[in-house]
Each structure stands twice: as C-alpha cells, then as structure tokens.
Amino acid sequence: MLLTPATPSIAAEGIRCGAKLVKADLEPVKTQPEVRVLDNANRWRLLREEDRTGTNAREFYFTLQADDKLLPPTVEVRWPGVRIARVFGTDGNFPNGHEDYPSHFHIMLAWPGWLGTQAGHFRLDDAGRILRNELQADDGKKVHRHDYAPGDVCPMRDRNGKVGFELIITEGGRGVIMRRATSEPEYQLSPDAKTGSAITAVEISRRTTPGSAWEPLCRVRATDDAARGEMNITVLLAGGVERTETIRYDPDTGEMSK
Numbered sequence: 001m002l003l004t005p006a007t008p009s010i011a012a013e014g015i016r017c018g019a020k021l022v023k024a025d026l027e028p029v030k031t032q033p034e035v036r037v038l039d040n041a042n043r044w045r046l047l048r049e050e051d052r053t054g055t056n057a058r059e060f061y062f063t064l065q066a067d068d069k070l071l072p073p074t075v076e077v078r079w080p081g082v083r084i085a086r087v088f089g090t091d092g093n094f095p096n097g098h099e100d101y102p103s104h105f106h107i108m109l110a111w112p113g114w115l116g117t118q119a120g121h122f123r124l125d126d127a128g129r130i131l132r133n134e135l136q137a138d139d140g141k142k143v144h145r146h147d148y149a150p151g152d153v154c155p156m157r158d159r160n161g162k163v164g165f166e167l168i169i170t171e172g173g174r175g176v177i178m179r180r181a182t183s184e185p186e187y188q189l190s191p192d193a194k195t196g197s198a199i200t201a202v203e204i205s206r207r208t209t210p211g212s213a214w215e216p217l218c219r220v221r222a223t224d225d226a227a228r229g230e231m232n233i234t235v236l237l238a239g240g241v242e243r244t245e246t247i248r249y250d251p252d253t254g255e256m257s258k
Helices: 091-096
Strands: 009-011 014-023 034-037 044-046 059-066 075-078 084-088 104-109 118-124 130-138 143-148 153-157 163-169 176-179 186-191 202-207 215-225 230-237 242-248
Touching: 014 075, 034 059, 059 075, 104 153, 104 163, 118 153, 130 163, 143 153
Parallel strands: none
Antiparallel strands: 009 014, 014 059, 014 084, 034 075, 044 059, 104 118, 118 130, 130 143, 153 163, 163 176, 176 186, 186 202, 202 215, 215 230, 230 242
16 A cells, blocks of 8 residues: 655654554454655654554554655555555545534544444534534445534434434534433533633533433533643533643644653
C-alpha cells in the first residue's frame, strides 16, 4: 500500500508525520508491518517508541521524523495477510469529505475495523446549538448518509440491523436525548441551565420514563487556553463534589504532554 502522510507537525526534535491503518477484523496475525520511505529515505527515520509506532488487535500506527523541514514523503506499507479497512492521517482522507467543518461532535456505535460503524455528526452553529445529526455508516463499499432534524428519532444499529440505542435532538437544537427504547430510561445532554449556553457548560440528566421529571447527574465545563496549551475540564456532580482534570499540550503542534 502506497500513501502520503498529511501535513506534518513541528516538534522540538524536527518535523513529524505519520498515519494509522485500521484492520478489517480482529483476527490475530503472525506477520509484522513494514514501513518503507520512498522519498528522501535517508532523511526520515521511524520513531519506534510505543506511543509513536506500534500494533494492536485493531490497527498499526507509525510516526516518521526528519531533522529538516521536508514535505511528507510517499510511504509504502507492507503487512502480508492483513486486509486494511481504513487509513487515517493521510492526504487521501480529505477527498473522503471529513473536513471537520462546521463544528460538530460525534456519538457513535463503533465496531472493530470500522465496517458497519454508525457515526452521528452533530453539526453546531456559532452559539453551540445543534443544527442536525448527519448519520454516516460505512459498509465497506459505500458511505451511507441520512440527516436527522430536531425531533427526529435516529436509530443506531449494530451489524445485524438491531437497534442498540436511539438519539433525538431536542427542540431548538438545545440538546440530545439518548435511550435504548421508548420504555427505557432516558439520558439528556443539555446546555448550562444558568446561561442557556452549551459553550459555557453542559449538563447531564436522567429520567426513568418520558413523562417523568429530569434528575440532574452532573455539570461539565471546559476551558481552553490555546496560547499556554492548557485545557481544564471540570465536572460538578449533583451531590456537590467537583473534580478538575488538566490536559497540557504543545501550543504549536497540539501534541499532548506526558
């Protein structure tokens, strides 16, 4: 397989680029993947640390690094006996239409190898309201898409066509309701009750039946300082307990700090 990694990132050690190849199944394999750089091969090296290059039951990922500012090279990946279902992190991803715009978040019913995965793309406006849910599913031959407006019930199906759970955008695009079936308890993602803005915070609540009152579970707020490379995620439980997680990253590359 020939591929070209997408636009590289700049690290303190030089220029880095890479890709991820997802297997079509979880069957164990006896062979190991081989990466061969075809352009400027003497100037690129494979980073062999576990967090940079490695394999697992589902995928193979790799990272290349060069000391100079080079364009991403053409790379040949050989993995005998393995069928690849999807490739991430290459220039070839762009024609597939995943441009990450407009802003959105995902709720998925995912499967190893990606085939049959149901991927909901909840498109947002500038105020954080949900415009629609663009559901995409890949059967290995074609990506199917169906749009769901507020109030529509979106069934998330497994590989056998059975509904695992349902998603409903609430009136005015203010949130999302998730349930297994109409008679099952429901969970709701909604904007901050004080400001009415999902940009400020989001709240999670639960009700036992469609006619019962919503019971708050928690409030989640995230702040991101892009100049410093620091994101803080604060979860306030309904009982009053508050926890904050801090994630630090390189402001120039987005690479997470250890």
